[in-house]
Amino acid sequence: MITAYSPTGTTTAGLPAAPAPPDSSIFGRVHLGYIVIETRKFSDWERFGRDAIGLHVDTPTGDVLRFRLDDHKTRFLLRRGPAEDVMAIGWQIDDHESFDGVLARVIAHGVPLVELRPEEAQLRGVERAVRFPGPNGLVQELFTRAHTTTEPLVAVASGGFVTGESGLGHVAVVTKNPHQMRGYYSTVFDARLSDYIDETISGARMKIRFMRVNERHHSIAIANMRDAPLNPVRTRVQHLNIQVTELDDMMQAYQRTKELGFGITMSMGQHTNDKELSFYARTPSGFEWETGWNPIVIDENAWEPTTHQGISIWGHRPEVDKFVNAFTRVREAVGNLGHHEDPVAALSGPGIADD
Secondary structure, three states, X not given: OOOEEOOOXXXXXXXXXXXXXXXXXXXXXXXXXXXXXEEOOHHHHHHHHHHHXXXXXXXXXXXXXXXXXXXXXXXXXXXXXXXXXXXXXXXXXXXXXXXXXXXXXXXXXXXXXXXXXXHHHHHHOEXXXXXEOXXXXXXXXXXXXXXXXXXXXXXXXXXXXXXXXXXXXXXXXXXXXXXHHHHHHHHHHOOEEEEEEEEEEOOEEEEEXXXXXXXEOOOEEEEEEOOOOOOOOOOOOOEEEEEEOOHHHXXXXXXXXXXXXXXEEEEEEEEOOOOOXXXXXXXXXXXXXXXXXXXXXXXXXXXXXXXXXXXXXXXXXXXXXXXXXXXXXXXXXXXXXXXXXXXXXXXXXXXXXXX
């Protein structure tokens, strides 16, 4: 039976009731741990992950595909289903006290928590895990301890990937409710604002907020259209990001991705805010995947949020057909007019207005 936490702090079975919300911040004790994707395109994803990007691939069952980047058994869990989308974000919390503190915050706001079944936790390569609703339909999952392995990585990216204290990478989301989404991640994880980017893409003015939960410049990027309450992106995320250790691995992944026929949505370039060198490719499920190298690491004692004009210092030029790309985004925007984005108001409050 799935264990559910009630807003009163009692449980039906299994885990103890969470304590009162802590007064101290958990910033720095939160790390992006894994991503759950639902897809029917297993063969395409295996080619994309292993042969193009250079990830280690495991296939524990016919309905599950997993990618590794380091000694964690699972960094990307792909399960068979029709969504062609990211379904959940897994966050690693450093210790049980902080873990219980996050649960207490969620419970105190009247939001239900559900314990993952043992087989679900096993597929994610974690021990103790719970889930609760997140904005834009992205389920949030929490765990404290990941299962690791000494099995060597079989990956094309020879230099490896940057994880550790910085976490897995980042997730970028387009939303009609940017203030509420920022409020959500601040309430739950004590996320801090790193900076803003103002950009005009295909005539549409965009504002992007970059939120961090540890030393990585951002683990969540939140974008919205400034002139209209539209979300032109079909999927829950606009892109996922991972970081390679060596520049050569990023450049070679770019070349392999092109040669294998996966669409390059933005060529190699360098971002204005975190200075990361990267390229973007379209995944088999339709959202984008950024492979990057050498972003800055934030010094908490010296950092002040600012606003940057444009996402790139150089590069990041579209390599897909511009007309087809623009038509697709207009069609998706029209199709999303009636799409309801649940901001999880109980955890978002009135939201955080721009500074």
